[in-house]
Amino acid sequence: MINKFLGFKPDEKLLPSQTVTEDTEIDLSSHKYQKIWLGPNHPGVTGNMAIELTVQGTTVMRAKTHVGYLHRGFEKLIERRLFVQGFPTSIRMCVAEPDTNEYFIARSTEELSGYADAVPEYANWLRMLSLEMARLAGLLRGVPGQGGTFALGIGVQWGVYLRDLILDRFEELSGARVYHMYIIPGGVRGALPDGFKERMEDNLRDIDDFIIRIKKLMFHNSVFKQRAKGLAVITPEMVDKYGIVGTNARCCGVKRDVRKDNPYLYYDKLDFDPPTATDGDVYSRTWIRWQELIQTVDLIRQIMAKMPKKGDIRCKMPNVLNWKIPKGETYVRLESGRGEMGMYYVTDGSDKPRRINLRGPSYNHAISVLEHMLIGQDVADVHAIMVSLQTCPPEIER
Amino acid sequence: MSFNLKDILTPFTAWSRVVKEPVTIKDPFTREAAPRYRGFHDNDVQLCIGCGSCEAICENQAIDLVPIEGVEGIETKSGDSGLRPSIDYGRCCWCALCVDICTTDSLRLTNAYTWVDTDPDNFIFTPGVTPKDWYEKEEGWRKPGHGYEFYSHERVHMEELHADERKDSFIEFVKGYSAEQAKKEADRCVACGICTATCPAHMGIPEYIKAVRDDDMEHGMKILYETNPLPEICGRICTHKCEDVCSVGFKNGSDPLSIRWLKRYIADQIPADVDKYKDMLGTGEIAKNDKKVAIIGSGPAGLSAAHYLALLGYNCTIFEKLPQAGGMMRYGIPSYRLPYDQIDKDVDYILSLGVDIKYNVNVGTDITLEQLSKDFDAVYAGTGLHLGRSTRIPGSEHENVYQSVDLLRNIVTGAPVPVEKKVVVIGGGNVAMDITRSMARLQMEKFGEVNVIATSLEDEEHMPADREEVVEAREEGCTIIPGYGPQEVVITDGKVTGLRVWKCLSIFDETGAFNPKFDEADERIFEGDMVIESIGQGMDLSYLSEEIKSKIEFGPRGRILVNEDWQAKGLPWLFIGGDIIEGPDVIHGIANGHRGAQSIDKFLNEGR
Amino acid sequence: MKELIEKLSSKYELQEVVYQRDNLVFAAISKENAIEAVTYLRDYEGYTHLVMMSCVDWIEDGKYQLLYLLHNPKLKNDIGIKVYIDRENPEMVSAHHLWKSVWTYQREMHESFGIVFPGSPRLEENFVVEGWDETPFMRRDFDTHEYAEKTYFPRGNRKTNDPAEYMRKKLYPNQPVTAKQRKDDK
Incomplete structure (x- = not known):
């Protein structure tokens, strides 16, 4: 429209002549293409990662995800630590919801050493509370953050303030704001x-109150709708092929939620139904996350109402300094705000784990999915797509 | 794409926030953190014992144990390493695992969280010692409680025969740990090693407890024999000073580790087979030298010295007055506490190392010490305390007033032991409990009922006997009445009928000298047909000829003075050890014997 | 889960079958049959979701253990297919044609363990480290502590004491009781 108004006629020969796919050949020596690095130091990039974009005009022809700006070998470091020493390191593998990793280490070691059923009920409710609080803190940043990618900054400020209040509660409960080291x-x-x-x-x-305001701000917003609707569609066929999980799978109607499918802790005692959408685009992903925000608030209320008033917070276990676990392996999973997370935990009979391996949703979302989805998109939408997939590099280069 | 007017206008509702009060905290620097916040460390250094559990659990290796100088009340002593944790804030992640494991509850995190400094080295500091303004903050992270503990504070219960089953026999009544129980108990150890310094023999306690956890008894035995050649014996009757300083038992309500029973557990797992022992300990082949050492007495000190000398290749000969080896361990301690086969197990192994033993030889009468000094290159004397001490109260010279050591010895040798219906024992130490409980058993055998009263000067809290001895004696039907001082053995018609006592108010006077004060109004008579005195033992040094006595030096209470190498001052070839120097107990004897052996080795090697 | 394992074992030789939970089973399959079994599970048994791939270094056995963890979204259970490959010559058939996410895992394992997956796309590209010429860093024989000491600059301003040893030096010096202490003192 603007071009028409200005009377500008672009040279069609210079623009991509066909729909761009992964198989579109690009010849870098033709001088038609440009390489742009997005990140690792870029305010719009989720965490410390970079995307190497090959663009023609403003159309992305190729994208390559680069991680490793943060790598400290957390998994390897945990192999050098006693079972009880693992959790303060593990939380670094997911900054947004560190409690998930604490839970994996706790649950895996309990399961492999035969203490899975010994954990006090009160402690399990508290675990659930902290996991839901972490999800809430993540969503309070994530939902308005999607608006932020379209330059709608005000919602982010509201959200971050409320997230800080949740961090205050974390500080009270666990003694720390970001890295709680609670479970x-x-x-x-x-x-x-x-x-x-x-x-x-x-x-x-x-x-x-914020939920209502953000609805007015983002979902009744013609700019947001126009940019987010139809953008970067995930189809149900893609879900298993790419290993898409969580809200990214639910946005196209594939209802997968670990809390429902393989209930852990006391999620089977809570009343909730994971929201789904059908379009699979950025808008519907944001929309179901907004619904999840409502649901999480409700879940926290349910947990606080249903949990016992008091009880033991830790079961009797062997002396943590001498604790050895027999040889074994397990995989423990839960539903984080970004989808299924899990940990493969291997013990060899010694007092330290043989191997721990985190399965983060971003491992697929930020590499194979993102690289696929960016092709043919406009450069201006790259951040929006990235944020809508909720990519988080620490869980890739753990 | 269709435009909806509502979608264009609604976002402008955000402007309504313009009139709202800002939510920003105006002054973030003075914001108080939550009461549970994990901020900077504080350590109650007077309470801390420097066990180093914090260092062991620190996942970032941020903690060092450093010596503290110039702070009153902190010194290296039994039960306190004199070290305190210093923390490197370049590595710390404030996980507070150090607080959660702290054995003394001295370490905590305050809720202070701002610290600005220009010198990075300042961020290594010793909490509680380096002056910091946050120590006065009360709030911060402490142990959470509510069943949250990193190691068990409860000792694994040791099974014993019930009092009714044990009081009529001399069968050992402590059953010993099963493998599962031993591992569970060993699991409580934090391996700080504070106990090692307190143990007179400085045994490698954390290491052999680790062997129990790892189920590696052979390694455990190797560790035991490094410092203690009588593990079966010590595992039963050691006075376990180590358990008094155990950091796991530091807090009120926490039981110390059952170190003694774990030692017994290791030794009990190995069958009594000297070849197996030699195999395991690698002592099958010992290169002998041509030096000869004479050892007087086969008690713990003598046996220990013989063992370590034999390992060094010396030809040792033990001269034992009594018909069997073991000294007080055999002739003083009743077999319900220490069965004879367990003594034999330890002794047989030591003798199998090529140690010669001559029984029924009384040095001084059968062979003189001078002769020994000529025949041998060195002499080690561990002759112990075998003479009973008398109270010297009126009536104590009566024939029905006995010495506990004599009776205990007679029980073992099979010599006749007088047993009367009512017995009164004077004394509150372990030997007094031994004779009390032995007499109770003999009374059960003879009369079918127990009627023994034991009385001590000290009150209940200060009785020198081990607490469990007193408790068990009472379980067996003995009456223990502490806090009374004997005044007279009541003799009616030439027969002992009881013991007249006064309430004891204090034992020592202002100067600390033994000078008991009594409340004469509180007089009681404990009825008894015989009285047994058990107020301590003296040494019998009659084997020392006048000439030798003139050469060596004596200290207070007739003790022979020794130099740091355990040589009698004045006679370089004479080494002294055991109860006559230190103790009295088994573990000191073992420690003396070990050091004596090292000193003899040094002495005999000096000429080469 | 039992039926599935029975079905599988009629086709392939299964080892180390462990029912870890009601909804999780692990089984080892030979290197030759593994990809076939994984394909079978995906196409016929409904294990359509690849949860993760992983690798464990069993250095003492000279083996790497690969893991293909598959999830059945209908039955809501998981099966972990384990494959042992030789540590000296670590090579495995690529599975990148089965899921779009597989090549990432294989690229990572190539970098962190040195395992080769012939035909896997972008295998040689750096993943999380650039210009790494040491032992692949997730191998058990790569010592992170040693590497840190060698590569960085310890400040050297720290010194710690072992309580037992310190007390010995302070309270009973010159009285070594064990052979080790005698050696240390000399």
Whole structure:
């Protein structure tokens, strides 16, 4: 439209002549293409990763994900640590929801050493509470963050403030704001503080209000709709082929949620139904995340209502300094805000794990899926697609 | 794409926030953190014992144990390493595992969280010692409680025969740990090693406890024999000073590790077979030298010295007055605590190393010490305390007033032991408990009922006997009445009928000298047909000729003075050890014997 | 899960079958049959979701163990197919044609363990480290501590003491009781 108004006629020969696919041949020596590095230091990139884009005009012809700007070999480091020492390192593999990794280490070691059923009920409820709080903190940044990729910055500010309130609650419960180090093999590291539920309820009310505001801001917004609808569609066929999980799978109608499929902790005692959409585009991904925000607030209320008032927070276990686990292996999974996360945990009879391997949703979402989805898109939409897939590099280069 | 007017206008509702109060915290630097916040460390250094569990559990290796100088109350002593944790904040991740494992509850994290400095080296500091302004903060991370503990504070219960089953026989009543129980108990150890310094023999306790966890008894035995050649014996009757300083038992309500029973467990797993022992300990072939050492007495000190000398290749000959080896371990300790076959197990192995032993030889009468000094290159004397001490109260010279050591010896040798219906024992130490409980058993055998009263000067809390001895004696039907001082053995018609006592108010006077004060108004008479004195033992040094006595030096209470190499001052060839120097108990004897052997080795090698 | 394992074992030789949970089973299949079995599970048994691929270094046995963890979204259970390959000559048939995500795993394993998957796309590209010429870093024989000491610059301002040893030096010096202490003192 603008071109028409300005009377500008682009040279059609210079533009991509056909629909771009992965198989479109590109000849870099033709001088028609440009390489752009997006990241690793770029405010729009999720975390420390980079995308090497080959563009023609503003159309992305090829994309390559580069990670490794953060690599500290967490998995390898945990192999050098006692079973109880693993969790403070593991949380670095996922900054947004570190509690998931604490849970994996705790649950795997408990399962392999035969203490899975010994964990006190109260501790399991607290684990669930901290996991849902982490999801809430992630969504409070993630949902308005999607608007942020389309230059809608105000929602992000609202969200970050509310996320900070949730971090305040984390600080009360676990003693830290970001890296909580709360879930430990055998249980958790602190009972619910006095007055926690009331303060949490206050925050949840603020979030209820925020949910309405953000709906008005983003989902009744013609700009957002125009840019997000139809953008980067995930089809149901892609889900298994690419290993897509979580909200990214649910946005195209593939209803997968570990909390429902393989219930862990006490999720089978909670009343919820994971939201789904059918379009599979950026808009529907954001939309079901917004619905999940409502659901998570509700789940936290349910947990606080249903959990026991008090109890033991850790079961009796062997001396942590001398704790050995017989040879074995397991895979423990849960539903994080970004989808199925899991950990493959191998023990060899010694006092340290033989191997731990994290399965993060971003491993697929940020590499094979993102590289595929970016092809043929406009450069201006790259951030939006990336954020909509909720890519998080720490869990790739763990 | 269709435009909806609503979709264009609704986002402008965000402008309504313009009139809202900002939510930003104005002054973030003074924001107080949550009460549970994991901020900077504080350590109650007076409470801390420097066990190093914090260092062991630190996943970032941020903690070092450093000596503290110039702080009053912190010194290296039994039960305190004198070290304190220093933390490198360049590595710390504030996970607080160090707080959660702290054996003394001295370490905590305050909720302070800002620290600005220009010198990076300042960020290595010793909490509680380096002056910091956050120590006064009360809030911060402490152990969470609510069943959260990193090691068990409860000792694995040791099974024993019930009092009714044990009080009529001399069968050993402590059953010993099963493999599962031993491993569970060994699991509680934090391997700090504080116990090693307190143990007179400085045994490698954490290492042999680790052997129990690993189920590697052979390695465990090797560690035991490095410092203690009598593990079966020590595993039963050691006075376990180590357990008094065990960091796991530091806090009120926590049981120390059952170190003694774990030692017994290791030794019990190996069958009594000297060839197996030699195989396991690698002592099958020992290169002998031509030096000869005479050892007087086959008690713990003598046996220990013989063992380590034999390993060094010396030809040792033990001269034993009594018909069997073991000294007080055999002739002083009742077999319900220490069965004879267990003594034999340890002793047989030592003798199998080429140690010669001559029984029923009384040095001083059968062979003189001078003769020994001529025949041998060195002499080691571990002659022990075998003379009973008398209270010297009126009536104590009566024939029905006995010495506990004599009776205990007679029980073992089979000599006749007088057993009366009512017995009174004077004394509150372990030997007094031994004779009390032995007499109870003999009374059960003879009369079918127990009627023994034991009384001590010290009150209940200060009785020198091990607590469990007192408890078990009471379980067996003995009456223990502490806090009374004997005044007279009541003799009616030439027969002992009881013991007259006064309430004891204090034992020592202001200067610390033994000078008991009594409440004469609180007088009691403990009825008894015989009285047994068990207030301590003295040494019998009659084997020392006048000439030798004139050459060596004596200290207070007639003890022979020795130099740091355990040589009698004045006679370089005479080495002294055991109860006559230190103790009295088995473990000191073993430690003396070990060091004596090393000193003899040094002495005999000096000429070469 | 039992039926599935029975069905599988009628086709392939299964080893180390472990029912870890009601919904998780591990089984080892030979290197030759593994990809065939994985394909069979995907196409006929409904194990359409590749949860992850992983590798474990059993250095003492001279083996790498690969893992193909498959999820059945209908039955909601998982099967982990394990394959042992020789550590000296680590090579495995590529499975990149089965799922679009496989090549990433294989590229990562090539970098971190040195395993070769012939035909796998972009196998030689750097994944998380650039210009790495040491032992592949996830192998058990790569010592991170040693590497850090060698590569970086320790400040050298730290020194620690073992409580037992320190107390010995302080409280009973010149009294070594064990052979090791005698040696140390000399």
